[in-house]
């Protein structure tokens with residue numbers, strides 16, 4: 125039996141910045157695969173180039189599986205960078221510990237409040253912000269958020285990410301007042317500004333004495349925007365075998381990732397930061413154009429590929445993009461509908477960026493699942509579709525491929541009774557499923573009106589009849605004639 129991955133067994137390929145103890149300077153909420161293949165790798169590379177007190181304490185939300193495995197492995201795990209050309213395994217060694225918020229909220233708050241903690245980073249997914257994507261404000265209907273606000277003074281251990289952050293800030297304000305940076309690394313437009321607004325809104329809801337005590341401290345907190353980009357699928361046994369074969373150790377929690385990785389960060393930190401620019405990150409004063417480029421060209425197109433692919437029987441993104449019709453639809457939505465709505469940052473070579481996107485989606489060695497990209501579409505699409513769709517509609521054009529994206533999503537989430545969307549669509553998870561399901565029995569046009577009427581994509585888009593009409597037409601074609609016919613119809617326009 126192979127030895128378990130550990131500090132002692134870490135092979136010489138380890139991306140470990142030094143021996144000895146690394147102090148914790150960063151607390152990260154969201155110990156999932158993405159963080160471990162993105163921020164952790166950039167941080168390890170930065171620390172290898174320039175030492176500093178920037179170890180990361182990782183906090184998982186509810187599940188103990190990853191935290192337990194990491195502890196058993198001295199906080200080591202492998203990143204399996206994989207493409208058809210090569211497989212490269214590395215072991216970032218930057219985590220100083222792991223906590224589970226659902227079980228150890230008090231310790232999490234303590235870590236957030238520690239004077240040595242100078243940066244708090246987040247990858248809690250779009251859902252983790254307990255906000256309403258339509259209004260950009262707190263989702264007061266969210267039971268955990270409502271409970272946090274209601275019981276604030278009696279509940280030392282908040283349930284939501286925002287609650288944990290505010291409790292941590294409260295302790296900081298009371299005990300030492302040292303400045304701190306909170307950096308969102310989730311796929312949300314202006315993620316830093318959004319986090320700052322949500323925290324301010326949360327604080328404004330506190331009992332007056334606590335609110336008045338905490339509000340001035342918020343000036344000591346920086347909220348940089350950050351664009352993050354790396355395709356990181358779920359772990360499977362195949363990757364565990366790769367690690368065993370390449371490193372000769374057992375790793376229970378390796379992370380697969382594509383070779384590409386990009387991180388663009390607003391250079392606005394309250395209490396220092398690692399030299400992330402030496403670990404591959406780009407610093408700028410305005411992350412906005414990078415965010416829009418990535419959220420629309422990559423993520424927006426990704427959604428279309430995932431929904432069409434799943435409906436066409438494809439388990440993976442590379443399998444989907446290899447189908448002619450889906451490749452065509454992806455090209456059209458990207459070039460004709462997303463691209464005209466984004467400012468291209470001056471240092472981006474657009475043609476190269478687009479070609480690289482198609483290469484990344486075609487990474488057949490990575491097996492990124494359509495059901496992973498298609499899950500939680502109700503929160504993701506709100507970030508991707510409405511703004512560009514409205515730009516076209518206001519200019520008098522119907523964006524057919526954006527309508528097709530919404531139609532394909534609806535077919536996956538709320539298929540009519542006599543239509544089987546297939547196993548990959550059925551496996552997609554989304555809280556909106558239960559909301560949309562009752563409408564599936566309606567005639568298509570009414571179904572689309574009701575679905576959009578839930579505010580799924582904001583109220584402005586649902587008021588555009590021409591868009592809803594087009595979505596309904598595509599739902600009918602997808603259900604009756606399939607993906608290729610729907611793409612043909614969209615492209616014919």
Ligand code: CS2
Pocket residue numbers: 311352353354355356422423426427496497498504
């Ligand atoms: C994907 C993203 O699941 C999704 O919605 O579009 O996770 C995508 O893979 C990453 O944002 C790439 O950086």
